[in-house]
Amino acid sequence: MHRPRLEFPEVLVMEILSKLPVRSLTRFNCVCKYWCSSFQTPHFISKHHHNNLKNNNLNLLLIRCDGNNFQPYFSHLSNQKDKQYIVKQKIHLPFFKSATPSVHGACDGLLCLQESSTDKAAIWNPSTREFRILPPSSIQCPPYFSSIQEGRWNLVEVSFRHAAFGFDSKTDDYKVIRFVALTFINSEDEHHFESQVELYSFRSDSWKEIPSPGYTLTHIFLGNNCVDGICYWITECPVFHDFVGPILSFDMANEKFSILSIPEFIGPFSECCFNLLAFNGSLGVITYGSKGIDLWITSEGIWTKQYRIESISGALWPLGFGKNDELFLRNIGTGEVLQFHPSTQELKKLEINTYLDNFQYDTPLLHVYVESLVRITGIQEPKEHIIRQPIRDVSNKSKCEERSA
Structure with a gap:
């Protein structure tokens, strides 16, 4: 039956x-x-x-650079039953074999990768392993500059920095904005710098140049600097370089720059370090130094202290926030990754070490994203770039094989 x-x-x-x-x-x-x-x-x-x-199904990616072969890769962190984070898998980044790219996002589960020394950029869906390589830059040498200087200046360097990735809800379009710095030099070894800005549209798959706001940006933001389609950067004070300038913002929908006043709690660069970040859907600033770590968030222009971490022994560098607002930090001296729980004030050492990544100008960062099925009609990441076996399990397996032998 x-x-x-x-x-x-x-x-x-x-x-x-x-x-x-x-x-x-x-x-x-x-x-x-x-x-x-x-x-x-x-x-x-x-x-x-x-x-x-x-x-709250968040995924944690720690971007790193192997100190042995200088190859960039992601460490996918997994939360075990004992709430101990370990490296679950190691993902090498195709198309970025010569340098560690800057990572921007995540926006709807997508990340934007940008190599600063070239115009090489891509949008990546880490859930589907799909890439879209962005077209070459549309930036041209300023015609007014070359005509005024009568050809006495030579373009010696072009760099692509301070990118941001966000969503334009008005046109249902993902966009990337980046600042292009051009360095000129003459026969007397004098330097001249020009800054231009270009904007990428996912819909048209093309770049266009937009007017530069004329501010000098600092590369200090933690993980993501775009909130609700508006991107933020901290600028340098044009008169006193030790002090912070206003916060520059860019609205992806109307494609206009604006200026926000710098929060009063941020002092000179010499007094403390600080980073901009997106925190729980709001713009935040994290300050850190010998006196401790403070997290501030803003709502309608009013800054409120979210919490404070009292002075912690050792030189610690913030990497980013995890699922339950826990803060991940890096011990600069040892390279160890630590996890701080604001609710319990507990500081835990993880089984992750970034010693091989301990370069002066290359600090690992933590990026958090939510899985997404968003199609970017790109190319599939080769499977050989993904090492899915947990690193800790690999070492344990080798020890078992040695014992059995």
């Missing part, structure tokens, strides 16, 4: 599937054509992303 086949309504099936990780949904693409096509609809993609946000 055959049991009757139990069938669930398709609406309920899609609701259940929208709560699964991307890796499972990728495997289920081959179940039937209806599932495959449903996973690519805007409604399902939005539903899946909303569920991940609601359940």
Whole structure:
């Protein structure tokens, strides 16, 4: 006697599937054509992303550079049952083999990668392992400059820095903004600097030049500097270089720059270090030094201290925030990664060491993203770039093999 086949309504099936990780949904693409096509609809993609946000399903990526071969890679951190973070897998970054790229985002589960020494940039979905390589820069040498100087100046360096990645809800478009610095030199070894700005549109897959705001930016932001489609940078004071200038903002929707007053609690560079960051959907500033660590967030222009961490022994550098507002730090002296819980004031050492990444100008950073099915119609990352076996398990396996031998 055959049991009757139990069938669930398709609406309920899609609701259940929208709560699964991307890796499972990728495997289920081959179940039937209806599932495959449903996973690519805007409604399902939005539903899946909303569920991940609601359940706080955050993923932690520590971008690093191997000190042995200088190859950039991501360490995917996994939270074990004992709440101890370890390196779950190691992901090498294709297309960025000669330098460690700057990482911007995450926006709807997407990250933007930018190599500062060249115009090489890409948008990456770490959940689907899909890349979109951005087109070459559209920046041209300023015509007014070359004509005024009558050809006495030579362009010797072009760098691409201070990028930001965000979403324009007005046009339903992802955009990348970056500042291009041009360095000229003449026969008398005199230098002249020009700054230009270009904006990338995901929809048109092209760059366009926009007017430069005329401010000197500092590269001090932690993980992500874009909140609700508005990007932020800290500038240098044009008169006193030891002091901080105003906060520069750029609205992705109207494509206009604006200026915000610098918070009163930020003093000179010599007194403390600080970073801009996106924290729980708000613009934040984290200050740190010998006196401790403070986190401030702003709402409608009013800055409020979120919490304070009293002075911690050792020189610690903030890496970023995790799932439950825990702060990840790096011991500069030993290279160890530590985890600080604001609620318990507990500081825990993790089984992660960044000693090989201990370069003066290359500090690891932590990036947090939510899994997403957003399609970027790019190319698939080669599987050989992903080492999925946990590093700790590999070492344990080797020890077991040695004992059995």
